[in-house]
Amino acid sequence: MSVSTVESPGSKTAIAVTPPAPATSERKGLTKKEIAADHPTWCPGCGDFSVLALYFKLIEKRKLEHEKITTVAGIGCSSRFPYFVQAHGVHYIHGRALALASGISLSRPDLHPFVFGGDGDAFSIGGNHFTHTARKNINLTYVVMDNWVYGLTKKQTSPTSPLGFKSKTDGWGAVDYPINPMKQAIAAGATFVARTTHTNPKHVLDMMEAAIDHDGFSFIECLSECVEFYEGAFDASNPRKGGEFITVPSDHDVRDEMAAYKLADMPFPGYFGIFYQASKPSKNTKEAEIIANAREKVKGLEDWQILQKTFDRLK
């Protein structure tokens, strides 16, 4: 409904009320052109381009509404992601993207935040946030663009770098045992754990679609090659480079945690697909129940009256 003032003869101002416009037909989905912001500043050939293109595809295919798209990232080449998406997004503190996204998810249950970041962001500085967001089963999707190296800071060993990798921090070759993101996610309590690679676009989109449909914390490890500091790292998983892309066996039961762990234990290139999926109430659901119960107890009161009661109790 719109209200406007009009001059009428012999009187002061009359108010004209326009009746509400009839409900419009279904909203048109966004196009890639509408959702793409700046030209990505990644090196030509970087795997991250492909992940961004598939996020755009997801938005187009699922007709996500502009105001519902929320993209969060930490710091790193991969974490520049939200700059390139013309929608709400935050380029946040190194390793803290999940903490911020958890707040967004819990306070706005109508949103499904997508968090993007690198292996350093996720498993070094952000290691504890990863564990706790997973165990709390907070409703969001976390895509770790794993390139086995710190790209932005120009080639330091990351927690996923393989033994022997020569970097600026390990000139003699990495000596620390790498972490296995899939095992880490399963053990931490993530309720959706999948693995994909930027060289198989259809598969990346399938994993993103399955993740957005999951109620709870969904984690996707997406191999994304850093052509500048770790060229060829994932050739063994790329059939175009003589490697093998093997999907999770069709008889694998995604509810079987031990079976998922065994898949995750395979040496590189391993399997691709959904390793584990469990149906458990998310923290969002549990908090919504607590809020509904609390509201029931103060039914009929205005918000200010509820607050006044709290102040009175504190006296």
Ligand SMILES: Cc1ncc(C[n+]2csc(CCOP(=O)(O)OP(=O)(O)O)c2C)c(N)n1
């Ligand atoms: C608190 C803090 N410590 C360290 C840094 C420096 N730093 C920025 S990005 C980064 C690692 C990036 O690696 P990764 O997360 O794997 O992302 P990539 O660049 O490989 O995509 C580091 C150590 C920082 N920005 N803030």
Ligand code: SF4
């Ligand atoms: S340094 Fe590596 S990860 Fe960063 S933009 Fe270049 S290719 Fe991509």
Ligand SMILES: [Mg+2]
């Ligand atoms: Mg990295």
